[in-house]
Amino acid sequence: MAEEEWEPKILAFCCNWCSYAGADAAGLERRQVPPTIRVIRVMCSGRIDPAFVLMGLLEGADAVLVTGCHIGDCHYVNANYKTRNRYEFLKEFVDELGLEPERLWLSWISASEGSLFAEMVREVTEKIKKIGPSPLRREWKK
Amino acid sequence: MEEVKAKMPRYYLAWAKDDAIRKKGANGGFVTATLVSALETDFIDVALVVKKKSVYEGIPVLTNDPEEIKECSGSLHCVPLNLTKYVVEYAAKKRIGLPTKPCDARGIIEQAKRRQVSLENVYMVGLNCGATLHPLRMREIAAYYGLDPDSVVREEIKEGKIFLVSDEEGKEKEKWMKIDELEEKGYGRRDACKSCVTKIPTMADLACGNWGSNDEKKTFVEVLTDKGETLFKNAVDSGYVAIEEAPGKGIETRQRIDAGMQKRAASWKEKMDALKALSRSERFEFYVGALKNCIHCGACKEVCPVCACEEDAKCTGLYDERDSYAISMYNLVRIFHLMDSCIHCGQCEDVCPVDIPLTLIQRRFSERMQRHLGYTPGMDVTKKPPLYETELGWSAEAE
Known part of the structure; x- marks a missing residue:
């Protein structure tokens, strides 16, 4: 069997009201989204506990995307402000732990920004392909 | 209170009037006499003191018996205890007086922020602290x-x-x-103490110590809060403590000692940071290697003066023995939760049965975050831990 090109695994948390709809829109608009992404829908980006992100990395995600409504557009008044706050902590944490800062992304995507979603996933995939698999990832030895 | 404050100087030399207390105390027995007087005049319900068992061992004692407090006077340098959790567990609802090192006081303030204890009930007689030894x-x-x-x-x-x-x-x-x-x-000294820059407990109610005192049997006291002032006045008025105004020279000496200690601590901090020269991937290897030894006994969480989750904690809740992660969720969540709040007391390393260098690890993570936030935990009870804030006051634009 020929050597396959390594494909990263990217975990995306999408909020129900904006970025999940944005991902949907990307599909409706027939945009190419790399198949590296695994989407988990949450009701709000404020629901994303930092522990979710850490667990995602431990479970073998090469990058984690945190996405939500634009600041000020949150369905739950101000919950994405909290996301932004926690992301600051996560960014420092991941950097200090010795993972590349590119393994963590925060993006605000509205329901109509399908193109933005597709573009972001492409960009992340490219970057992760360059830096290689996460050192936290455990491959099963055959 | 403002008026009173203007009249009263903030610095005193004080000592116990009782000769027995004065003789037994490390520097004139001011702390013992203050606690005894507060108990006898019904100013506090209980006092928390550390009883000497041997040079290497002391046990925390919660008591309302003045005689027992008198027994416990004198300083112990080899008992690196943090009294915070004892206050929370046994005396959260009582009026309590206790001697506090800076890390005890900071721990109590962090617990007060988390609503585990009411600061109104806690009288912290701060002690200047050069260091403790393991x-x-x-x-x-x-x-x-x-x-x-x-x-x-x-x-x-x-x-x-x-x-x-x-x-x-x-x-x-x-x-x-x-x-x-x-x-x-x-x-x-302990690693945490070597690099500690908080030598004078400015966050407590009183700050006592021998720095700046011109007599071995007199304590230099700084009155820091209104609560501390009432406690101090109570001790003086009830006739347990004699005072005189601190000489200006003493105040200068104290500041000089404090500054010198802080400078040395800062240089130790530089010297002890083993990870400074490592590359990103080497740092990762270090963390994985160090935390791999963890047996998940939970002792670090139990003694941590900042942690207030008790039994339903996220760190233990998300940890599963069957996981085979490179670093366990317990350690990751614990480090993450302490990033803004770690007071670098080093209790976790003291109790760790497998000697994980937790002082270094927690310091690496939390110090950079605290610098980034411009926040020092355990100093001001009105400042909420930034992880719980909705907004941080500065904006981080999404990438």
């Missing part, structure tokens, strides 16, 4: 200088020197040792 290190020091560790009966730290007295079969032996010399050889 009992095992002190044994090594005694052995290094040819004393039998088990027969050491008295220890003292003064002017950068450790003073040990051992009693071997009735023969008293004394040793003076320079701390700097010891530390060059790898003995000496």
Whole structure:
């Protein structure tokens, strides 16, 4: 069997009201989204506990995307402000732990920004392909 | 209160009027006398003090018996206890008075922020703190200088020197040792203490110590809060404590000692940071290697003066023994939750049964975050931990 090109695994948390709809829109608009992404829908980006992100990395995600409504557009008044706050902590944490800062992304995507979603996933995939698999990832030895 | 404050100078020299207390106390027995007077005048319900068992061992005692407090006077340098959790667990609803090192006081303030204890009820008699020593290190020091560790009966730290007295079969032996010399050889104070820059408990109600005092049997006292002022006044008015105004020279001396200590601590911090020179991937290897030894006993969480989750904690809740992660969720969540709040007291490393260098790890993570946030935990009870804030006051634009 020929050597396959390594494909990263990217975990995306999408909020129900904006970025999940944005991902949907990307599909409706027939945009190419790399198949590296695994989407988990949450009701709000404020629901994303930092522990979710850490667990995602431990479970073998090469990058984690945190996405939500634009600041000020949150369905739950101000919950994405909290996301932004926690992301600051996560960014420092991941950097200090010795993972590349590119393994963590925060993006605000509205329901109509399908193109933005597709573009972001492409960009992340490219970057992760360059830096290689996460050192936290455990491959099963055959 | 403002008016009163303007009239009263903030610095005093104080000592116990009772000769027995004055003699037994390290510096005139002010702290003991204050706690005794507060108890006897029904100013507080209980006092929390540390009772000496041996040079290497002390047990925290919660008592309302003044005699017991008198027994516990004098300083213990080899008992690196943090009293915060005892206050929370046993006296959260009572009016309590206790002597606090800066890390005790900071822990109590962090617990107050988390609504575990009401600061109105806690009277913190702060103690200036140069350092504590781990009992095992002190044994090594005694052995290094040819004393039998088990027969050491008295220890003292003064002017950068450790003073040990051992009693071997009735023969008293004394040793003076320079701390700097010891530390060059790898003995000496706890890592957390070496690099601690909070030597004067400015967050407590009173700050007491011998720095700036011109007499061995007088304590230099700084009155820091209104609560501290009532406690101090109570001790003076009830006739337990004699005071005089602190000389200006003493105040200067104290500041000079504090500044010198802080400078040394900062240089130690630089020196002890083993990860500074490592690359990103080497740092990752270090963390994985160090935390791999964890047996998940939960002792670090139990003693942590900042942690207030008790049994339903996220760190233990998300940890599963069957996981085979490179670093367990327990450690990751714990480190993450302490990033804004770690007060660098080093309790976790003291109790760790597998000797994980937790002081270094927690410091690496939390110090950079706290610098980034411009936040120092345990100083001001009105400042909420930033992780719980909705907005941080500065905006981080999404990438």
